[in-house]
Each structure stands twice: as structure tokens, then as C-alpha cells.
Amino acid sequence: MHSRPTQAVILAGGRGTRLAPLTDTLPKALIPFHGKPFLGHVIDMLREQGFERVLLLLGYRAEAMIDHFGDGSAYGVEISHRVTAPDDLTAHRVKDAAGELDDRFLLLYCDNYWPMQFDRMWRAYVDSGAAAQITVYANRDGYTRDSVIVGDDGFVTVFDRGRTTPGLSGVEISYAILQKSAVLPLLPDHQELFEEAVYPALTARGELHAYWSEHRYYSVGGHERLPLTEAFFAxxxxxxxxxxxxxxxxxxxxxxxxxxxxxxxxxxxxxxxxxxxxxxxxxxxxxxxxxxxxxxxxxxxxxxxxxxxxxxxxxxxxxxxxxxxxxxxxxxxxxxxxxxxxxxxxxxxxxxxxxxxxxxxxxxxxxxxxxxxxxxxxxxxxxxxxxxxxxxxxxxxxxxxxx
The missing domain is CATH 3.40.50.1000 (HAD superfamily/HAD-like)
Structure with missing residues (x-):
């Protein structure tokens, strides 16, 4: 029986150009909502869901992130940081942190908040026998563009970040449970996005399970999302x-x-x-x-x-x-x-x-x-x-x- 993960790894190094000028001097993860940075709300949820350690993979304005989150004592978790160049892509950031990853860990994007119930996710992952499990928002309301096709057995049959394949239904929002030994061999030496390097390959092998959710997620991905996120955190x-x-x-x-x-x-x-x-x-x-x-x-x-x-x-x-x-x-x-x-x-x-x-x-x-x-x-x-x-x-x- 696999041990329940206690480590969350958060990709938080991008420039957040879609949020300029807000992000000209501030990482998007530090944009405040009701007195707390967006990522602070995420870390609070991780602690409430039983996560003990958080690894932040940083790049742009890393010093501001480190200054705010420090060792995590203010958030009740242990926080460590790994810094690479601001323009490095996410596959490189994860590969650079390979030595600090647990055998199984939760991977998040720093700009998505979804009200996770991890015990349910973990049961679904264990029952599936998959190497990896992503969270998929059903997107029935057309909140964003679809990026996956999920079969009746819960496994991803198509992963298309470019979102051009006919019949896509649902969008990957990270909150991914990953087995390190299955993921690291797929990470290239060149710069590439993590989800493009890993998820299509796992899909082709029938090893990518989807945790399906009808609950909307909230984000700091673009200006149009900020009022919704403000209302949510109220x-x-x-x-x-x-x-x-x-x-x-x-x-x-x-x-x-x-x-x-x-x-x-x-x-x-x-x-x-x-x-x-x-x-x-x-x-x-x-x-x-x-x-x-x-x-x-x-x-x-x-x-x-x-x-x-x-x-x-x-x-x-x-x-x-x-x-x-x-x-x-x-x-x-x-x-x-x-x-x-x-x-x-x-x-x-x-x-x-x-x-x-x-x-x-x-x-x-x-x-x-x-x-x-x-x-x-x-x-x-x-x-x-x-x-x-x-x-x-x-x-x-x-x-x-x-x-």
C-alpha cells in the first residue's frame, strides 16, 4: 500500500505576463485577496488537507517569494525553495528539483485554487493503479477551453494542451498526484513545459488517470479572472x-x-x-x-x-x-x-x-x-x-x- 503524500510541489517561477502591469514588480502568486497572497490561500488549504512540506519552484522575483513565505512557519508547514532562471520552462524546474522530490508528491500550478478534498483524490489514485493522476475540471459552463478526453474508465485518452483535437471535454488544472519514478525519465534536457513533456507520454501508455470535478477552480491567470477570485475568497x-x-x-x-x-x-x-x-x-x-x-x-x-x-x-x-x-x-x-x-x-x-x-x-x-x-x-x-x-x-x- 502506498503512503499518502505529505509533500506538495508548486510551480511558481513564471513572469505572469498576462497580468501586467500588476506583475511588473510582483509575482502573480503574491497578488493579495482579502489580506493574504493568492498562494497563501493555497498553502493554507494544503495544510488543512494534511500536507506538511511545500517545495516552491521559483524563478521570476524569487526573492519576493522567499521573503514572504520564508521557511513556512507562519503558515504551519515546512517550506523550501528551489530557484532557477525566470525564463526556464516548467519541465526544467521539476527536473532541477529531482533530488528533493518524494517518491509520490502533489504538483500544483501557483495560479490555480481548487477546493481539494485530498482523501478522495488519494483513494481514486490508489484504486486506479495509475502512475499519475491529474485533476480535470468538467468545464460544462465553458469557463475555459477544454484540453482532454477522458474515457469511461477514468483514464485520459487524449491530452492536448494546444486544444485543437475534436471532442475535447474537460480541462486539466494540475492538482496532480505523481510518482517520481514514472515522471523523471520523461523530462527532457531541453526547455519544455512539464505538461507537454509528461502527460501525453503517460496518456499513450495508459498511465494517466483523471480525477473529475464539477467544482469550479479560481485563478490569477488573467485580469478577467481576478473579480471572480476576489468574490470566491470573500x-x-x-x-x-x-x-x-x-x-x-x-x-x-x-x-x-x-x-x-x-x-x-x-x-x-x-x-x-x-x-x-x-x-x-x-x-x-x-x-x-x-x-x-x-x-x-x-x-x-x-x-x-x-x-x-x-x-x-x-x-x-x-x-x-x-x-x-x-x-x-x-x-x-x-x-x-x-x-x-x-x-x-x-x-x-x-x-x-x-x-x-x-x-x-x-x-x-x-x-x-x-x-x-x-x-x-x-x-x-x-x-x-x-x-x-x-x-x-x-x-x-x-x-x-x-x-
Whole structure:
């Protein structure tokens, strides 16, 4: 059994020319967001995920990086540095550091932040038997250009950094688990990008596995990304709620709340929404509503129910910021009906959430399955532990954390 890696290696030597003039005097990894450099947020996450040592592969403005991060004591990890020329390409930087690499390590680009859950990644890597595993963002929203094709078995069949191959679907974002003995022989003596030297060769040998993610990543790769990244690191407190059985009385099986008059609030639910609102939390609702597909109600009927829900919440001092619903039937194969996590990922993209830090409260097994698929913490709402009890607990935890 392989040992879980504790070393992260971060490529952080490029000039960041797409971010000029910001990077004329500052490495892009040091661009601040909410009082901390971008790479500082990444290193915090690495520590939280159990990484103990970070190797920074530096080049451009290396002295500024070393001055800030030092030996890592301020971040609770051990940080070391390897410096090569600013214009060296990434394959050379990794090859230069060969003697400092663990047998297996995590490789990152310094300009991407993705809310990693490393235990899940590691299980997928071990189960695959692959020499290497990259993280692939599904990119269903066209956030960037696709660069890979992944087979049904989870292995990469095409890796095309030039992004010209027909049928590409998903983009590699690093967060790669690598076996040193498989990677080092592929690194050339000449200057080349690491991903061009290594990943196509591993793909051709059937040794490159993909860890697939629907959770958007955030970056400092270009000016257009900075406002999104700023919003993400604001970490505005957010709660995601199921509707029926959490806010209002759940109708009997195969019955639906089809008119505003049929809506009946659960005890304490409006008070819970008011408490979240007073504390400055965003409240999102995700709800399966197959009654639309079954012809029991129209979209206009559902909108009327939701107008009453939101209006009465506001009358009680609460607020529902947005309601996501799936109108499809159980057998339509959509990706939004819970237990599928599609609505959670849509909410993530719309509001720049970190789902690994965003609790979803629901009242049945499907809600829990959707939360697990999205990587959300989950809380089960019951008669003995209603929404208001969860609200009190979560608000107290938040107060203690910021406190």
C-alpha cells in the first residue's frame, strides 16, 4: 500500500505576463485577496488537507517569494525553495528539483485554487493503479477551453494542451498526484513545459488517470479572472437548504405543493431564516419539483408558491436569496435532480461558493447523497432537530470561528 503524500510541489517561477502591469514588480502568486497572497490561500488549504512540506519552484522575483513565505512557519508547514532562471520552462524546474522530490508528491500550478478534498483524490489514485493522476475540471459552463478526453474508465485518452483535437471535454488544472519514478525519465534536457513533456507520454501508455470535478477552480491567470477570485475568497457565509421537509411541511408521497395556499411552514423555519439574515448569511434553496413534469402544476404555479415562500420569509425578517429547482421527472436522466449534485454545482458557480465549506441541510437520503457527491458538509433535518436547531448550531460555530 502506498503512503499518502505529505509533500506538495508548486510551480511558481513564471513572469505572469498576462497580468501586467500588476506583475511588473510582483509575482502573480503574491497578488493579495482579502489580506493574504493568492498562494497563501493555497498553502493554507494544503495544510488543512494534511500536507506538511511545500517545495516552491521559483524563478521570476524569487526573492519576493522567499521573503514572504520564508521557511513556512507562519503558515504551519515546512517550506523550501528551489530557484532557477525566470525564463526556464516548467519541465526544467521539476527536473532541477529531482533530488528533493518524494517518491509520490502533489504538483500544483501557483495560479490555480481548487477546493481539494485530498482523501478522495488519494483513494481514486490508489484504486486506479495509475502512475499519475491529474485533476480535470468538467468545464460544462465553458469557463475555459477544454484540453482532454477522458474515457469511461477514468483514464485520459487524449491530452492536448494546444486544444485543437475534436471532442475535447474537460480541462486539466494540475492538482496532480505523481510518482517520481514514472515522471523523471520523461523530462527532457531541453526547455519544455512539464505538461507537454509528461502527460501525453503517460496518456499513450495508459498511465494517466483523471480525477473529475464539477467544482469550479479560481485563478490569477488573467485580469478577467481576478473579480471572480476576489468574490470566491470573500467566503460570504452561505447555507443551502432543501425546501419540502426543511422549510415547509412535506406533502404525502407523490403529492406536491401546487398552489400558494397549500404551503404550510414548519415550526421555527421562518425564525431560522431570520437568524441567518441577521447574521449576514446568504440562503439558497435547492428542491426537486417533479410535479411539473407530471403535469400536476405549471412553472407559473411553482413560481407563485415560491413568491409566497420568499414573501413570508421576508415578513418574518428572513431572506431567501435564490431558489434552484429541478422540474424533471424521476426517469428523465437529468443532472439536476437530487441525488445528482447539479443544482449544488450551479449554485457554486453562480455565487462563487467553496462547497467544501458550505453546509447543505436536507431531510432525506437523496439530499445527503447530493451533498456527498458535491463535497458539501451535510446536516439532516428531523422533527427532533429542525432547521432552527441547525441554525443555532451553525451560527454559534461561525461566531466562535471568527471570534
Amino acid at each position: 467566503r460570504s457565509p452561505t447555507i443551502i437548504l432543501d425546501r419540502d421537509g426543511v422549510l415547509n411541511v412535506r406533502p404525502p408521497r407523490a403529492e406536491y405543493v401546487c398552489t400558494p395556499e397549500e404551503l404550510r411552514w414548519l415550526p421555527g423555519a421562518r425564525e431560522a431564516l431570520a437568524a441567518f439574515n441577521r447574521a449576514g448569511w446568504r440562503v439558497l434553496v435547492v428542491s426537486n419539483q417533479p410535479g411539473v413534469a407530471r403535469g400536476r402544476m405549471t412553472l407559473d404555479d411553482l413560481a407563485a408558491v415560491h413568491r409566497r415562500l420568499c414573501g413570508e420569509a421576508e415578513d418574518a425578517g428572513g431572506r431567501i436569496d435564490r431558489i434552484y429547482f429541478c422540474p424533471h421527472g424521476w426517469d428523465e436522466g437529468c443532472d439536476c435532480r437530487k441525488p445528482a449534485p447539479g443544482m449544488l454545482f450551479q449554485a457554486q458557480r453562480d455565487h462563487h461558493l467553496d462547497l467544501t465549506r458550505t453546509t447543505f441541510l436536507g431531510d432525506d437520503e437523496r439530499d445527503g447523497q447530493a451533498a456527498d457527491a458535491a463535497g458539501c458538509p451535510f446536516g439532516l433535518v428531523t422533527e427532533s432537530e429542525p432547521l432552527v436547531a441547525h441554525a443555532e448550531r451553525l451560527l454559534a460555530l461561525r461566531t466562535a470561528a471568527v471570534g
